[in-house]
Amino acid sequence: MNDRKDIKPVFLEADKCNGCVSCMKRCPTEAIRVRDGKAAVMYERCVGCGECVNVCPTGAKRESYDKLESIAGYKYKVALPSPSLYGQFNNLTDTSYVLNGLKALGFDDVFEVAYGAELVSAATKKYLENPNTVRPVISSACSAVTNLILMRYEHLIPHLSPMKQPEVVAAKLALIEAQKRTGYARAEIGIFVITQCAAKVSKLKRGNSAKYIDRVLSNRELYFLLLDKMNKLENPEPLSKAGSLGISWGSSTGEAMGLGTENYLSADGIENVIRVLNELEHDKLTGLDFLELYACPSGCVGGSMNIENPFLARTRLRRLRKRYAPRKVEIGTASEFMRSEAYEPLNVYRLDDDRLKAMKMTMKMKAIYEKLPQTDCGACGAPRCMALAEDIVKGHDVKCKYRKGEELYDDG
């Protein structure tokens, strides 16, 4: 749990932050505090949803992605574009334009994340055929949702799909292909995922994923550079391998539609996802096989590192996928595409590992809360009065703007 502090999906350009509480109020896990007039993220609680980036009125909140210049230094570079990237371009009729554009930008080869997504779909289908599977299965595609479940809905972990993320599946295949083609050592080959998502940037470079993925770039930085290259393309080399189902993963319902069941529910936007998870928690979602949940509006096309508005991008993907047939995907077993690490609850709300001590702290926290105004104004720098009470019992030197100097902060 503690090494989560090193994962920083977002960072602050402190001179731009004016200390307003917009991001703090919108954070779904109460991971932000305003301290000394600047927004500070408690990274162990950050799910990487990017809400804070989207709502920051001064542009002070930024995602931590790698820059294109980071591709220098590798002898053989492979770009792995996400399906969301295709939705950024107007009148795109063939994904080969984007893929050739990437090669023109300096990559030696391309490998579509959409292709990996199709394999994940096939494996998920098999997983759903197993009568022992805990239903509804929750998609593991959205890193922010997965993080949210590990933090706020630990008891729903058995529902989480054990499948790897499409990026990881694609990266492994891309690496094997590159090694075969070039005979280069692992360190000489650079595997670059291009994404829309702050949560994925940090997730994909950690744990087992890091074996296959070297850097994670952004749709946003590459967009204009790509557009320039794509406009100059005359006869693009046919590089597209993914079919309609893989492309569909870029927006909501895309993944679910490829599973061959009508018993799915698709929700997007972090607040809506929380509503659905609450229902599941109360055992109210019966008769469903699959939950496709995306933290961003309209799915990955709503990711904060995109250029185009999510709704237009979704429309474009819908038009684009009509030009493709579903690719025939044959896989051996589903387990080939499953994560090797089990999901671990993150227990970020636990006040102390010693339950009795945690109980005493909880009592104190509730007692402090009783004396606070309970208006959740945020002026103290915590998102709610209860969060302030929690910060106080954890030993932070913070006070309510309207209850200064009272015995409220005393011990006992």
Added chain:
Amino acid sequence: MGESIKLFYNVDGHDFVSCGQASEDVKRTLKNIGFPPEVIRRVAIAMYEGEVNMVIHAAGGVAEVEITEDAVRVALKDSGKGIADIEQAMAEGFSTAGEDIRELGFGAGMGLPNMKKYSDEMKIESTVGVGTNVYLTFYI
């Protein structure tokens, strides 16, 4: 020894679409303390069912919760119309909720059965015309 946290909630009887605030707060409190997720889920489901019941059948009530180091005790008390036949009310699928409530996905007759299923101990005291008290206990 003997440490316990006592919590008290008024369950508003007018809005059952958004009801569940008491169970939500209890859930968060149990997370703060570090109860096992499996116990937290059982408490959350059973208590939520209890809240919904009080809203549908009794125009609200109160929830009293006592948390000790290894157990959670919940008392749900209302002054509603009471339950005439507790055994019948405990049968899965039995409900006296009206059509309007069923249309909203409530009143499926799973409230009391679920409370029994997810708790370790359950006791019901009810007098027709006076009200109902449901006591639930959960152990780690």
